[in-house]
Every structure is written in C-alpha cells, then in structure tokens.
Amino acid sequence: MRSVVTFRSSSFNTTEPEDHFINPCCYGDDLCRWLMDHVRARGMQVDDKPGQEDFGWYFMFDRAGKRYCVVLGYRPGSSPDGEGKWIAWLELRRGCLGGWFGDPDRAIDPGAIQVLHSALSGAAEIRDVNWHRRSDFDCGREDEGSAVP
8 A cells, every 4th residue: 555655846935944843844834734724624633733853743543433544744855856755654543563564555544545646636835646565665776656546
C-alpha cells in the first residue's frame, strides 16, 4: 500500500523561519492547517490545531472508527530547478504493541489514503503528486512512485 506522498507547491512558506518553529527549517504549519481544512471538508473529524515535531508538522483525523496521523515536512532543493518537495505520510494510531509488530501500513484503511489523495490532487495549489510505498521511499526508490495511491 502506498502511504507516503510527495508533491510540490509554491503556495506555502519554505523560506521564512517563524518564531514558533522548533527548528529554523520546520516549515509546513501553513500547509498543515490547509490540509486539515481540506480533510475536514471531506467529512472527517480533524484535530483543532496541528502539532509540531523537530522536522515538520502533524495532525490527527478519524475515519471509519480509526485514528490516523498525517505527518508532513519539507525537503528543500530536490529538483533540477532547485525547488523542494513536500513529503507527507499516513500512520494508523495503534497501541504500543500494535506499533511494534507487523507491517505499519497493513491496517491502514485505503479510504483514509483516498481522503488525502482527493484533498491534494484536487487542489490548484498542489502539483506533481506522487505516492510511494513506505519501504521503497525509505530506501530512496522514489522513482517507483505513482500518481495514484
């Protein structure tokens, strides 16, 4: 299952560190709020505000009785023209034992991925949407991605 997505957008801040960033390169708060609104518009119950990690941002949403976490960050300068990529991935929130055993993507509802896909692929602000299997992405095989999950 493809649960990691990369995309491009020049509509969100990637150059001006904000005072509330944990690290100067912790871009994505504006994108995270934008994506939260678009997921909420698709009928999902979404957190009120995003959370911050040392590399980016995250939010939670509920679908079909399961809780999901969307984590996103920005990778600068990853194209020939110097433009970076946004990277997001979906995680199913499980108990400690559930997170330690088995494939982390196996229990993700394809409908949860489709919610993200429709939010991203249906927006004029977003381009070059590319979905990846987590194992491929983690090994640097981004060329094996797909325009659909």
